[in-house]
Amino acid sequence: MPKFYLFLLFLSSISVFGQVIVTGKITAASGETLPGASVVIKNSDGKFIAYGISQENGNYTLTIKEAGEFILEVNSLGFEKKNENILVVAGENITRNFKLNESKEALKELIIEAERPVKRRGDTLVYDAKKLAKGHEVVVEDLLKNIPGITIQKDGKIFYGDTQVEKVMVGGDDLFNRGYSLLTRNMPSKPLDKVEVLRNYSNNKLLRGIEDSKGVALNLTIDEKYKDIWFGDVSLGYGNEDRYNVGGNLMNFGKAYKNFFTFNANNSGLDKVGDINDMIYNSNEMESMGGGDNAVSVMSMGISGPKLDESRFRFNNAEMATLSTVIPLSSKLKLQLKGFLGFDELSAWNNSYSVVDIPGTFFENSQNNNAVNKLKKGYINAYLNYDISATKMFQASTTLNKGSNDFRNSLIFNGTSTREELDTKNTYFDQKLTYTHKWNDRNVVLLKGRFLSDRLPQQYGINDYLMGDLFAYGNISSIGNNVQSKKQYAGLQADFKLKQKNNDLIEFAIGFNDNRNDLTTRFSLFTSSGTILPDDFQSQSHYNVGDLYASSGYKWNFGKFSIGANANMHQLFNRFVSTDGTTIKQNPFFVNPNLDASYSFNPQNTLLINYSYRVNNSSLMQVNDAYLLTSSRSFSKGLGYFNQLESSSARIMYSTSHYLNRYSFSWSLDYSKQNDAIRSRSRLEQNSSLSGAFVMKGGDRFGGGFNSHFIVRKLKGSVKLDIRAGKSVYYNIINDSGLRKNTSYNQNYTLGWNSDFKKAFDFSIGTEWNYSQTKSENTFRNSTKISFLDLMYKTGDNFTMKLSTEHYNFGGLDKFNDYFFSDFESSYSFKDKKYIVTLNARNLFNTETFTTYSISDIGYSTNSYRLLPRYVMLSLKFRF
Numbered sequence: 017m018p019k020f021y022l023f024l025l026f027l028s029s030i031s032v033f034g035q036v037i038v039t040g041k042i043t044a045a046s047g048e049t050l051p052g053a054s055v056v057i058k059n060s061d062g063k064f065i066a067y068g069i070s071q072e073n074g075n076y077t078l079t080i081k082e083a084g085e086f087i088l089e090v091n092s093l094g095f096e097k098k099n100e101n102i103l104v105v106a107g108e109n110i111t112r113n114f115k116l117n118e119s120k121e122a123l124k125e126l127i128i129e130a131e132r133p134v135k136r137r138g139d140t141l142v143y144d145a146k147k148l149a150k151g152h153e154v155v156v157e158d159l160l161k162n163i164p165g166i167t168i169q170k171d172g173k174i175f176y177g178d179t180q181v182e183k184v185m186v187g188g189d190d191l192f193n194r195g196y197s198l199l200t201r202n203m204p205s206k207p208l209d210k211v212e213v214l215r216n217y218s219n220n221k222l223l224r225g226i227e228d229s230k231g232v233a234l235n236l237t238i239d240e241k242y243k244d245i246w247f248g249d250v251s252l253g254y255g256n257e258d259r260y261n262v263g264g265n266l267m268n269f270g271k272a273y274k275n276f277f278t279f280n281a282n283n284s285g286l287d288k289v290g291d292i293n294d295m296i297y298n299s300n301e302m303e304s305m306g307g308g309d310n311a312v313s314v315m316s317m318g319i320s321g322p323k324l325d326e327s328r329f330r331f332n333n334a335e336m337a338t339l340s341t342v343i344p345l346s347s348k349l350k351l352q353l354k355g356f357l358g359f360d361e362l363s364a365w366n367n368s369y370s371v372v373d374i375p376g377t378f379f380e381n382s383q384n385n386n387a388v389n390k391l392k393k394g395y396i397n398a399y400l401n402y403d404i405s406a407t408k409m410f411q412a413s414t415t416l417n418k419g420s421n422d423f424r425n426s427l428i429f430n431g432t433s434t435r436e437e438l439d440t441k442n443t444y445f446d447q448k449l450t451y452t453h454k455w456n457d458r459n460v461v462l463l464k465g466r467f468l469s470d471r472l473p474q475q476y477g478i479n480d481y482l483m484g485d486l487f488a489y490g491n492i493s494s495i496g497n498n499v500q501s502k503k504q505y506a507g508l509q510a511d512f513k514l515k516q517k518n519n520d521l522i523e524f525a526i527g528f529n530d531n532r533n534d535l536t537t538r539f540s541l542f543t544s545s546g547t548i549l550p551d552d553f554q555s556q557s558h559y560n561v562g563d564l565y566a567s568s569g570y571k572w573n574f575g576k577f578s579i580g581a582n583a584n585m586h587q588l589f590n591r592f593v594s595t596d597g598t599t600i601k602q603n604p605f606f607v608n609p610n611l612d613a614s615y616s617f618n619p620q621n622t623l624l625i626n627y628s629y630r631v632n633n634s635s636l637m638q639v640n641d642a643y644l645l646t647s648s649r650s651f652s653k654g655l656g657y658f659n660q661l662e663s664s665s666a667r668i669m670y671s672t673s674h675y676l677n678r679y680s681f682s683w684s685l686d687y688s689k690q691n692d693a694i695r696s697r698s699r700l701e702q703n704s705s706l707s708g709a710f711v712m713k714g715g716d717r718f719g720g721g722f723n724s725h726f727i728v729r730k731l732k733g734s735v736k737l738d739i740r741a742g743k744s745v746y747y748n749i750i751n752d753s754g755l756r757k758n759t760s761y762n763q764n765y766t767l768g769w770n771s772d773f774k775k776a777f778d779f780s781i782g783t784e785w786n787y788s789q790t791k792s793e794n795t796f797r798n799s800t801k802i803s804f805l806d807l808m809y810k811t812g813d814n815f816t817m818k819l820s821t822e823h824y825n826f827g828g829l830d831k832f833n834d835y836f837f838s839d840f841e842s843s844y845s846f847k848d849k850k851y852i853v854t855l856n857a858r859n860l861f862n863t864e865t866f867t868t869y870s871i872s873d874i875g876y877s878t879n880s881y882r883l884l885p886r887y888v889m890l891s892l893k894f895r896f
Contacts, residue, residue, distance in 0.1 A: 035575055036104050037518055038078040040112040042070045042090055049074030050116065051138035053092035057102075060085070069619060071138060073225050077519055079575030080104050090114045109518075134676050139215040141677050145208035150778050151810035152818050152841075156184075156208070156236065157200040162770070163211065164725045164734045165680055170326055172197025172290025176213060176232045177671075177680065178723055182300055185235045189274050191340040192354060195295025198338050201288050202265055202278040204249060204895075206849075207242040211235075213677075220303045220462070222409055222454045226515045228571060228580075244270040248277075248896060253856070255889030259284040274342040281335040284858075285327035285884050289336055289358060292395075296444065301352075301399050302411040303511075304448045304466055305527065311470040311503035312535060312636050314644050317423050317438045319364035319387050322868045322881055323800065324824070328837065328859065329866065329881050331363040348403040356395040363388050365882035372700065372875040375793050377751050379702040384428040393419040407454040417444040427648070429482050430702075436478040436648060443471045458515035464527075467506045474499040476645070481541075483649055484703030489541060489548055496540040497645045504532040523582065524568040533559040533636045539645055553651070555595050555642040561633065562589035571612075580612040588633055590658050594641045602658040606631040621672040629664045638694055638709065650705040655694070659711055662691035681724030690715040697749040700874070712755075717744040733771035736782070740764040750874060753793075758873040761789040780806040788871065796871035799827040813849070817842045826869050833867055852893040862886040 038057065042050045055076045057066040065086060066078040080086070083106050089099040095116035102110055133147035148162045160166055160174065167175045174181040174196070184196035192198050212235040218224040219231065248266040263280035280288040297310055321329050336358035343351045366385045372378065395417045402410040421440040426433070446468040454460045476499075481492040509527030516522065537555040541548040569582025590602040610628040617623070634655070637644075641656035665688035673680035693715045699706040719742035727734045741763045748756055768782030783803040790796050803823045810816040817840075824835040838861055843854040867880040 035079050035081045036083075036106065037109045038066070038080060038088065038102070038112065039109070040076055040114065041074045042076065042092065042114045042116065043074055044095065045115050045117050050092050050095070052136060052140075053090055053095075053116075056089045056091075058087045058089065060087075067618065069138060071225055075225065081575065088112060090116065092116055136676055139217075141213040141215070143211040143213070145205070145211055148211065149205065150772070150808060151813075152808050152816045153205045155201055156203045156205050157197075159205040159208065160200065160211065160234070162772075163213070164677055164727055164736075172201060172287075174200070174234070176215075177682065178684075178721075179230065179232045181234055182217065182219065182231050183233045185233065186274060186276070187238060187269055187271070188235060189342045189352070190301055191274070191276055191342070191352075192292075192338075193295055193299045193301045195290075195292035195299075195356075197290025198278070198292065198295075198356070199276065199340075201290055202263070202280070203267070203276065204265065206895075207238055207247070207269075208236055209239040210237040212237065219300055220409075220450075220452060222407070222452045222460055223303075223513065226454075226458065226460055226513050226521070228521060238269045242269065244268070249893055250896075251891055251893035253284075253854070253889045253891030255284070255856075255887045257885060257887045259887045259889055261286060261889065261891065263288065272342075272344040275340075277337075277339045279335075279337040283331075283333045284887070284889065285330040285332060286334075287326055287330065287332075288334070292356065296395055296415065296417045297446075299397070299413070299415070302401075302413055302448060302450050303452070303462055303464065304413075304450060305464045305507050305509045306466050306468070306505055306529065309468060309470075309503065309505045309531070310444075311472040311501040312533065313440075313472055313474075314499045314501060314535070314537065315438055315440075315474050315476055315497065315646055317425070317436075317476075317647060318389060319366045319385055321364075322866055322879070323802070324866060324881075325822070325837075328883050329364070331882075331884065332360055334358070334360040336360075350401045352397075352399040352401075354395075354397040354399075356393065358391070358393045360391045361388060362391070367880040368877055370875065370877035373794060374750055374753060374756075374874055376753065377700060381702060382430055385425055386427075387423065387425040389424075390422040391419070392421075393417070409452045411448075411450045411452075413446075413448045415444070415446040418442065427478075429648075432480060432482065434478055434480040434482065437476065439475045441471075441473050443469075445469045458517075460511075460513045462509075462511040462513075464509045464511070465507070468504070470503040472499075472501040472503075474501070478648065482703055484701055486701070486704045486706070487541060487548075487550060489543060491543045491545070492541050492548075493544065494542045496538075496542065498538040498540075500534070500536040502532075502534040506530045519573045521571040521580075522569070523571075524566070526566045528565070529561075529563040531559075531561045531563070535559075535636060535640070537642070537644055539643075553643045553645075555640065555644060557595055557636075557640060557642070558591075558593040559636045559639060560589075560591045563587075563633075564589075569610075576616045578614050582610050584608040584610075586631075586633075590633070592639050592658065594656070600657060604633075604658075604660055606660060620675055622670070624667070624669045624671075626667045627665070630662070632661045632663070634659050634661070643706065649703060651707065653706075653708045655709050655711065659692070659694070661693060661711075663693075664689050664691065678727045679725065681722070681726075683722045684720060686717075686719045688717045693746075695746070695748050698751070700750050710749075712747060715744075715746045717742065719743070731769070731771075732773050733769055736766065736768040736770075738764070738766040748873070756792055756873070759791045760873070761787075761791075763787045776810055778808045780804075780808075790871050790873050792873045796876050797827075798869055798871045798876075799825075800868075801825040801827075814845045815843070824866075826867070833869075835863060835866060836861055837863060850895050852895070854891040854893070855888070856891065857886070857888045859884060859886045 042053045044050055051070055053070040055068045057078055058064055066080055068076050068078050070076045083104050086102055086104060087099050088102050091097045095118055098114050098116060100112060134141055134143045143163060148159055153159045157168060161168060165177050183190045183193050184199055214233045214235060216229050217231040217233040218227055218229045246268045250264040253261040261282040261284050266277045268275045338356040340354045345351055364387050368383045370381050397415045400412045404410060419442045423438040425436050427436055449465040451463040476497040479494045507529040509525060511525045514522040535555055535557050539553040564587045567584040571578060571580035585607050587605050592600045608630050613625045615623045638654045640654035643651040643653045646652050667686045669684040671682035691713060692711060694709050695712055696707045697710055721740040723738050725734055725736045744760045746758050765785045770780045771778045786800040788798045805821050807819045820839045822837040826833045840857045843852055845852045862885060863883055865880050866883055867878055869878050
């Protein structure tokens with residue numbers, strides 16, 4: 017560690033030698049800033065010496081490493097090109113500002129540009145929504161899938177390359193922050209004019225051009241004819257098996273006011289919500305502090321689904337409504353209100369067969385689940401943005417969430433029928449405040465405060481005893497477990513970001529977090545003679561952590577090369593009160609350093625290297641000193657004392673892309689090592705699992721990946737190729753095995769081709785192959801292959817058809833299971849598309865069950881799931 021600080025000291029003494037910085041600002045004659053203008057330095061022979069693009073504020077920066085006379089040339093679409101001769105002398109930086117006059121040929125150039133489906137404006141790619149559409153798109157999510165480089169996961173999360181999209185805005189306003197699936201899965205795509213991909217996005221507008229952000233956001237712009245008017249749609253669908261789908265949207269997008277309301281009710285397996293937990297617990301509508309600070313969820317029960325389109329096994333009865341509105345209270349004050357109310361009743365049927373096969377231990381278990389999960393969730397958020405001045409801003413966000421989850425399961429375990437229940441309630445409150453002050457266009461201070469409270473009570477019961485001889489009591493008829501979990505967090509933080517004239521960046525912050533966790537559990541065995549509370553299975557603990565921290569960082573820029581170093585220092589005040597009343601205190605101090613380096617061959621080709629060393633404090637579950645019931649027959653226990661866990665990681669990544677995203681690819685190599693790790697020591701029997709924790713050194717992971725897409729004009733479409741592979745080593749102890757070394761391998765290959773014929777016919781084809789292997793005393797292998805083909809046909813603007821087919825292949829135990837699915841959808845619109853009739857047929861082959869195979873370091877298992885039977889639904893949509 018001392019060597020690292022010496023290295024930081026050495027870096028801070030480096031001075032730039034032999035290079036000249038050329039800076040300036042590009043504006044139109046009217047005074048409007050011009051982002052995305054090209055800036056080139058050439059020698060007398062016309063050879064490029066340096067190249068760059070003006071930023072969002074019109075500023076540009078170039079670096080020259082040789083002296084002499086050069087030509088500085090500036091060019092922006094629709095404006096006359098300008099150039100100027102400059103004399104470069106070592107040690108003398110140059111500033112040149114340009115005002116560009118509108119070109120007489122601007123109209124001609126703009127028409128040519130409009131024919132392109134995508135154009136670039138600085139770090140922003142602007143896609144023409146009409147040219148993205150292939151005719152079968154209904155909602156925004158359908159349209160976004162046509163953008164090269166964008167991937168949408170099953171839960172609605174959107175990725176641009178390897179980076180998760182932080183928000184999806186409409187007209188520059190964020191309606192649902194990280195719960196944007198509520199928007200993308202419900203808002204119709206027809207009113208869209210442009211889709212903007214905002215790269216290097218800063219969440220706080222006063223930080224743009226100062227912080228080194230790698231974030232990505234999307235902005236949807238609305239066609240002029242849909243602005244400042246109320247419009248929407250209502251749809252009604254009904255099919256056999258009494259399947260229905262009813263929904264509607266009502267919206268108004270003005271320059272200042274924005275409103276979006278949607279509702280849906282269906283029992284046809286559709287998820288119109290997606291994952292909105294990040295919107296509730298980790299929203300990013302403003303710069304804040306903390307993150308992931310929630311009460312501990314001790315028990316987790318439910319029927320996890322296979323790697324399959326959720327609508328195939330989602331037996332639901334869902335109703336939801338959500339509203340987001342933006343209200344300008346004045347020219348400087350804006351209020352945004354969001355609300356969500358949802359109900360769902362999810363049913364699932366699952367049969368599983370599992371084998372544990374390690375030296376000295378072998379057994380088989382069969383389990384049948386017939387479960388119903390009733391969900392209720394209510395969420396409201398008020399976000400206030402006050403622009404005190406052009407350089408000062410105050411933000412406040414208040415969130416309240418209440419929900420419940422009532423799980424009922426008719427369980428048959430090894431032939432014994434039981435009934436288990438788990439009721440979970442949740443009350444969450446979060447208040448965030450942030451004040452931002454910017455001065456000299458380069459320096460920013462942020463003052464942040466946050467308070468949250470989270471309560472998560474759980475009540476579990478099962479009407480039989482399935483734990484074998486774990487407890488030596490007779491006549492146990494049932495089991496109960498009462499959990500009271502609470503969390504309270506408060507924090508203050510001050511951030512400073514100082515951008516130097518040579519574009520070096522200095523960052524430092526200081527703050528204090530106070531975390532208070534309370535956990536009480538009452539595990540009960542009910543017998544004919546009374547209630548038994550077994551020792552070591554009751555918890556009444558309190559865990560408080562005070563964290564006084566400071567961080568500092570500096571980023572040096574040497575032309576195309578940059579290097580950054582930062583360190584986070586933590587003085588902790590840990591206090592744990594165990595179940596027996598014993599108080600343990602600890603006040604550790606540690607430093608987490610981080611190094612980053614990058615080299616930009618040009619604006620589209622970058623090499624990144626990162627190294628970090630981390631010390632993490634123990635969590636409540638890791639410190640906990642009692643056995644906690646976590647599922648029907650499993651218990652888990654922590655260390656009973658504090659321990660800080662050390663780890664280190666390194667990464668190298670190279671990325672390149674076309675300036676209009678016609679192609680992009682990146683590769684990366686990652687390595688992480690756990691100097692200290694918490695491992696499990698388990699007593700594993702056929703009817704129960706008892707797991708304790710211990711600390712040891714060792715365990716690492718190595719991985720690599722390749723991500724790419726190419727627009728191939730000869731193929732009239734885009735091709736996607738992704739490759740990922742990894743190896744991890746971890747340790748545990750099972751029964752009397754001694755220390756076991758486990759090695760896990762995985763490989764993933766994805767290949768796809770989306771056509772863009774601009775004609776009546778289009779298609780999308782792809783395949784994904786997964787291979788996994790776990791090696792310990794025994795070796796277990798598994799493979800999964802998924803392929804799909806979508807055929808799309810449209811006649812004019814009124815009639816569309818789509819036929820989708822999928823093939824799944826699962827391999828294990830020298831057996832392979834094949835499944836085929838096919839769906840058909842056709843729609844016809846009339847009366848200027850005000851009415852749309854849709855015929856939707858799902859699961860044409862009427863596949864009733866789906867069986868998967870999975871492996872672990874102790875054995876393997878098969879799981880069979882019941883699927884929604886074939887149904888045909890006729891729908892009518894009315895647009896207004």
